[in-house]
Amino acid sequence: MADEKPHCKVVLATNIAKSLLEEVQDGLAKIGRKPLLVGFLSSTDPAARVYAEWTGKTANENGFAFELREIDREELEDALLDANNDAAVDGIIVYYPIFGNRQDQYLQQIVSIDKDVEGLSHRYIFNMYQNIRFLDHANTKKSILPCTPLAVIKILEYLRIYNTILPYGNRLHGRTVTVINRSEVVGRPLAALLANDGACVYSVDINDVQQFTRGEGLRKRRHEVHEKPGWTLENCLPISDVVISGVPGDKYKVPANLLRDGAVCINFSSDRNFSPDVKEKASIYVPAIGKVTIVVLLRNLLRIVQNKIDAAAEASRENVSEAVQTSES
Amino acid sequence: MADEKPHCKVVLATNIAKSLLEEVQDGLAKIGRKPLLVGFLSSTDPAARVYAEWTGKTANENGFAFELREIDREELEDALLDANNDAAVDGIIVYYPIFGNRQDQYLQQIVSIDKDVEGLSHRYIFNMYQNIRFLDHANTKKSILPCTPLAVIKILEYLRIYNTILPYGNRLHGRTVTVINRSEVVGRPLAALLANDGACVYSVDINDVQQFTRGEGLRKRRHEVHEKPGWTLENCLPISDVVISGVPGDKYKVPANLLRDGAVCINFSSDRNFSPDVKEKASIYVPAIGKVTIVVLLRNLLRIVQNKIDAAAEASRENVSEAVQTSES
Incomplete structure (x- = not known):
């Protein structure tokens, strides 16, 4: 039986951005x-x-x-x-x-x-780590998420890694994800977001490996962090369905030999963290995410404008209702 | 932080059957x-x-x-x-x-x-093992698959375990599946079908474990089988995203402690192969599949009737074309 070439689907940010842009344009209209x-x-x-x-x-x-x-x-x-x-x-x-x-x-x-379309205000960041998804008690105004981590999530939704048959908030249950980089800007918030959505996440930086998880059966309401003493990429990569890497500089490459066959690989570094041999093993490879990040920024802007319009409408309803009550009394 | 109950979605065959029946009724119309x-x-x-x-x-x-x-x-x-x-x-x-x-x-x-709606004719079985999906060279008439294995596949599609972003035929790439039971009627054909669709499958019976796979990067056109000497469920279950069990009799239970957190568990035995504690760990649990199997039977019948109608239409076109040629000559 003759061997075929390896099957790896390369998915470009442009295509993912296009599908998100349609959603944004509908909202804008x-x-x-x-x-x-x-x-x-x-x-x-x-x-x-x-x-x-x-x-x-x-x-x-x-x-x-x-x-x-x-x-x-x-x-x-x-x-x-x-x-x-x-x-x-x-x-x-x-x-x-x-x-x-x-x-x-x-x-x-x-x-x-x-006006914070980047989602960097302390309250937004707090909500994100605490897995609080709305700004109000009635759950109508969604909290804003930081652009780059949210871009990765939108990519994972596009790639059907989020399983929509599972309830919202638990759609990564059963997925094991390695995130290489634990910066406060992207790596750590991303690991937290993915774990809050149900994944078992290994957050890897140059010093150590941490596990972010809501525990067996997602019993915790939000993720907890556990140190994994002695662990390295050699432990994380062979068991990971998804590998997301964002190490700055052009020297770093994720060792392809450690990847699980059929892994989904996403690079968010401005350099390429995966060498071409990633295609020998990955089922899906996303080489860059920048174009998605920009669309997510516009999506955040739209959400902020919608929240403002909703708040104004609510205030005017309350004024009318107060006026009615005043005239009745 | 208070613990919640474990999150396991129990999906009943009735609901899956309903969604398949709509497709069948469209075809019937x-x-x-x-x-x-x-x-x-x-x-x-x-x-x-x-x-x-x-x-x-x-x-x-x-x-x-x-x-x-x-x-x-x-x-x-x-x-x-x-x-x-x-x-x-x-x-x-x-x-x-x-x-x-x-x-x-x-x-x-x-x-x-x-007329073989059960898909048990040697040619159908041969096509299934050989990963030949059509009966004709033009790839218009799909080969018939045996009902119970096909029911499991339709369930995995419904559960979004098949990733539709990947090309048809490779949609299980990256999934690890354990099938417990290797009967000629269900277990072995099912393992072969899943491996042909890109999964790494561990086929477990009372004697041994076999791995069915198309190899790294799905380089093989169809699955190959490798013995896994010394392997048991203790090796297979902790690395499996999906566990499918069909052991006859009410004695056998899949050991829930060995399951990967968030595993998808499907029982095709007429008895229950999973004890209630499966819900402590599984993300999705399908307790029975019989109702889906019957709908798949009707779907096969429909396909056979469609193939017959297509063949008749083609024969009549050929007759007309022959008649034209005869009158022209």
């Missing part, structure tokens, strides 16, 4: 106006400028207004406060790194929660 | 006539009679005609040959066991391949 996203560029990092230009292009092509404000970094805080107070501004994105130290985290908390 | 299924009962096994009555009920309720012929077992061969030659009969099902020995396999080959 319902709103019936052009939301304004303002980008703040104070970074000297050329990658930040590229990201800014890419946001602008995608926004403009898809019915959003985008305005780039280049601001001296010492004046950024005031500029952000102005934008917070400007009713014409729907969403704010700041291109990091700026100071490249803790001052950047301070600046992230300056952006109004009602 | 296109045909525009009532196909006739004839059942032959020569078995003294009470389970055979129950199965026959159940077939009749499901067939009648869903727009098929069903006729039960109770025949002395010594006269069955002639009765089958008569039915083969009777144009009014679209499909034939024989309720086994009859002699309970190799004579039953002889009888299976008596039923005309064009």
Whole structure:
């Protein structure tokens, strides 16, 4: 029996982005106006400028207004406060790194929660780690998730790794996922999100391996973290259905020989963390995710605008109801 | 943090059957006539009679005609040959066991391949093991698959274990499945079908464990079988995403402590091979499959009738074309 070539489906971010964009455009049509996203560029990092230009292009092509404000970094805080107070501004994105130290985290908390399309406000991050999905008790306003981790989740939904026959919130039950990188920006929130959705996640960084899980039968309401002393990729990769890697730099490669046959492999580093031999074993390979991240940003903006419209409608209903009560009394 | 109850979705055959029946009814509407299924009962096994009555009920309720012929077992061969030659009969099902020995396999080959809704004809079985999916070179007439293994596959499709983002024929790539039972009727064909669709299958019976697989990257066109000396369920279950068990008798229980958390568990024994504690760990549990098997039988009947109609249409086109050529020459 002659051998065939290995079967690996390479899925490009463009195609995933396209399917998400349709959803975003449907939502935009319902709103019936052009939301304004303002980008703040104070970074000297050329990658930040590229990201800014890419946001602008995608926004403009898809019915959003985008305005780039280049601001001296010492004046950024005031500029952000102005934008917070400007009713014409729907969403704010700041291109990091700026100071490249803790001052950047301070600046992230300056952006109004009602305009934070990146999902970096403490309350959003808190909700994400705590597996709290809504901002209100009536469960109508969804909390905003950080763009890059959410992009990975949207990719896993597109790839049918989320099983829609399972109840919402548990759709990764039975999946084992390795996330290589535990940065506060992507790796750790991503591991938490996936575990909150039911996966058993191995979070790997240069020092150690941690397991994020809701426990047997998903008995916990949210994930817990357990150290895995002595564990390395040699333990994680052979048992993982999904491998997600985001190690910066072009030196790092995930060892393909350790992958489980038929694994789903996703790279979120701006470099390629998988060498071409990943296709010998993976069933699905996603080489880059940037284009999905931008669409997720627009999706967050849309959600924020919808929340604002809903809140205004509710307030006006309450006013009417109060007026009725006043006239009746 | 308080513990919740374990999350296990119990999926009943009735619901899966319902969704398949819709598909069957759509097909039936296109045909525009009532196909006739004839059942032959020569078995003294009470389970055979129950199965026959159940077939009749499901067939009648869903727009098929069903006729039960109770025949002395010594006269069955002639009765089958008569039915083969009777144009009014679209499909034939024989309720086994009859002699309970190799004579039953002889009888299976008596039923005309064009009326064999159970998919037991040698050519169908050969195609199944060889991963040949069509009866013709133009790939228009699908080969018939045996009912019980096909029912399990339809269940796995319903449960989204087949990943539709992967190409047809490879949709189980990356899935590890344990099948407990290696009978010629269900266990072995099922293991072969799943492996041909891309899964890594451990086929377990009382004597040994065999691995059915198309190899790394699905390089083989069809599955190969490898002995796994010294392996037991202790090796298979902890690495299996899906566990399918069909051990006869009410004594046997799959050891739940060995299951992978979030496993999908399916019982095809007429007894329960999983004890209630399966729900502590499984993400999905299907306790019985009988109702799906009957619908798959009707689906096979429909396919056979469609193949017949297509063949007749093709023959008439060829006749017209010959007539045109004759008049032109």
